[in-house]
Amino acid sequence: MKSFEYVRAASVSDAIAAGSVPGAVYLAGGTNLLDLMKGGVSRPDRLIDLTRLPGLDCIEPSADGGLRIGALVRNADLAHDTAFVQAYPAVAEALLSGASAQLRNAATIGGNLLQRTRCPYFYDAASACNRREPGSGCDARHGENRLHAVLGWSDACIATHPSDFCVPLVALDAVVEIEGRSGRREVALDDLHRLPGETPERETVLEPGDLIVAVKLPAAARNFSRHARYLKVRERTCYAFAVVSAAACLRIAGSRITEARIGLGGIAAKPWRAREAEKLLAGAPPDAENFRHAAAASLAEARASGDNEFKIELARRVLVRALTLAAAGTPERVPALPASPFSTQPGGLHDT
Amino acid sequence: MHHSISLTINGVRRDIALADPRVTLLDLLRERLQLTGTKKGCDRGQCGACTILVGGRRINSCLALAMSHDGAEITTIEGVARGEQLHPLQAAFIAHDGLQCGFCTPGQIMSALGLIHEGQAGCDAERIREAMSGNLCRCGAYAGITEAVLEVQKSLGEAGERRVA
Numbered sequence: 001m002k003s004f005e006y007v008r009a010a011s012v013s014d015a016i017a018a019g020s021v022p023g024a025v026y027l028a029g030g031t032n033l034l035d036l037m038k039g040g041v042s043r044p045d046r047l048i049d050l051t052r053l054p055g056l057d058c059i060e061p062s063a064d065g066g067l068r069i070g071a072l073v074r075n076a077d078l079a080h081d082t083a084f085v086q087a088y089p090a091v092a093e094a095l096l097s098g099a100s101a102q103l104r105n106a107a108t109i110g111g112n113l114l115q116r117t118r119c120p121y122f123y124d125a126a127s128a129c130n131r132r133e134p135g136s137g138c139d140a141r142h143g144e145n146r147l148h149a150v151l152g153w154s155d156a157c158i159a160t161h162p163s164d165f166c167v168p169l170v171a172l173d174a175v176v177e178i179e180g181r182s183g184r185r186e187v188a189l190d191d192l193h194r195l196p197g198e199t200p201e202r203e204t205v206l207e208p209g210d211l212i213v214a215v216k217l218p219a220a221a222r223n224f225s226r227h228a229r230y231l232k233v234r235e236r237t238c239y240a241f242a243v244v245s246a247a248a249c250l251r252i253a254g255s256r257i258t259e260a261r262i263g264l265g266g267i268a269a270k271p272w273r274a275r276e277a278e279k280l281l282a283g284a285p286p287d288a289e290n291f292r293h294a295a296a297a298s299l300a301e302a303r304a305s306g307d308n309e310f311k312i313e314l315a316r317r318v319l320v321r322a323l324t325l326a327a328a329g330t331p332e333r334v335p336a337l338p339a340s341p342f343s344t345q346p347g348g349l350h351d352t
Numbered sequence: 353m354h355h356s357i358s359l360t361i362n363g364v365r366r367d368i369a370l371a372d373p374r375v376t377l378l379d380l381l382r383e384r385l386q387l388t389g390t391k392k393g394c395d396r397g398q399c400g401a402c403t404i405l406v407g408g409r410r411i412n413s414c415l416a417l418a419m420s421h422d423g424a425e426i427t428t429i430e431g432v433a434r435g436e437q438l439h440p441l442q443a444a445f446i447a448h449d450g451l452q453c454g455f456c457t458p459g460q461i462m463s464a465l466g467l468i469h470e471g472q473a474g475c476d477a478e479r480i481r482e483a484m485s486g487n488l489c490r491c492g493a494y495a496g497i498t499e500a501v502l503e504v505q506k507s508l509g510e511a512g513e514r515r516v517a
């Protein structure tokens with residue numbers, strides 16, 4: 001690990017002043033950043049420790065009837081907050097399906113949004129990677145790429161965003177509160193991450209010094225609490241990133257869906273909102289045929305970026321399954337294996 | 353530039369001067385304080401061998417900068433037994449063959465202490481397995497580990513869950 005200057009920020013304004021300098025990086029839980037620094041992928045000159053900043057670890061109602069989650073709230077604390085789980089069950093399930101209990105105890109909500117891709121070529125300093133080193137090329141493009149993007153990718157970069165938390169959040173219109181050199185502003189989570197295009201190194205719309213201070217959920221996000229699920233296919237049942245995941249949040253009145261919110265994970269450089277599918281489902285009965293149409297529409301633009309054609313069909317099926325589970329109703333408690341399509345207990349759900 | 357931090361480790365306050373801000377809690381415990389019970393496996397947050405409790409919560413000490421934890425209360429495997437008297441979890445690991453080579457065991461036990469303190473898994477074996485999935489055991493003693501944790505959970509009962517850790 002390259003050496004760095006350590007700065008403990010006492011206030012948000014101090015943090016922004018110290019963090020605006022080239023080579024400065026913010027440290028919160030450190031679960032991704034320290035890993036990247038150990039591998040020489042991230043080489044900051046100056047580390048601004050945010051963990052002592054006051055007031056950023058609260059979960060509180062916002063003025064517009066929604067919820068404001070401070071950026072320093074730990075993943076585990078949010079996922080186990082009783083009122084939060086009841087109001088936003090798909091978000092809690094997504095959080096609990098990510099990483100391990102140890103990592104969830106350390107990782108923060110703000111840091112989760114800014115975690116870097118898990119593309120192995122990005123992590124290997126000896127490989128060409130436009131995201132890590134602009135203009136160096138992309139060894140993933142013709143390398144081991146069965147887990148890479150099928151939507152929104154470019155020849156410059158085919159990496160995916162690894163967050164589970166962001167997938168139901170983007171479906172529920174979450175907003176990111178950012179404090180920067182020119183004051184406070186809000187950006188829709190859907191607009192925070194950028195698709196790679198020709199500049200994959202520019203991962204978000206954040207400017208130097210910008211600090212995420214909170215994530216907000218609008219009041220309408222809790223209307224989906226009775227029919228909300230997150231489903232995640234992994235290469236092993238626990239403690240793995242998504243091959244493909246889906247968040248399905250429905251409002252059902254009588255025999256029809258009145259409103260649908262859908263997010264997809266593991267398939268693009270950002271959490272993917274499937275708005276076309278949402279439109280198709282509004283007013284439709286919650287049945288298998290409509291779910292298949294919606295899933296087909298979600299993946300209509302998808303194309304393989306390598307040996308990952310299978311992810312397109314897998315994403316369709318995961319979304320159909322997520323919608324089916326959401327329509328059946330949110331379980332009383334987050335399942336023993338959160339977001340898993342498998343259960344080792346008799347009576348677990350099998351293919352329908 | 354020298355930094356100084358203070359930590360309470362297994363109930364003992366330690367004032368520590370750090371010449372280098374790169375030191376993790378794991379390296380501090382092992383290299384500076386000779387508390388080598390906490391193991392370094394992958395050093396990248398993937399294996400769980402370095403699990404310790406900070407403020408009663410389990411974390412991977414390999415991904416924790418010591419500087420960032422100034423003032424923290426830390427429990428390591430060395431602080432779990434009372435003299436010669438093993439903690440019930442330690443005794444249960446032995447009784448249920450929850451180990452073979454033993455390298456992952458300190459991390460497994462600290463993780464299980466954290467799990468019991470969290471109070472989320474109860475006596476559900478599937479929830480225990482999921483909650484212990486951040487601790488790898490190359491010898492494959494998972495069945496015994498689950499039985500050991502389950503036994504201690506049962507003996508504590510729901511009311512006693514928060515007292516143990």
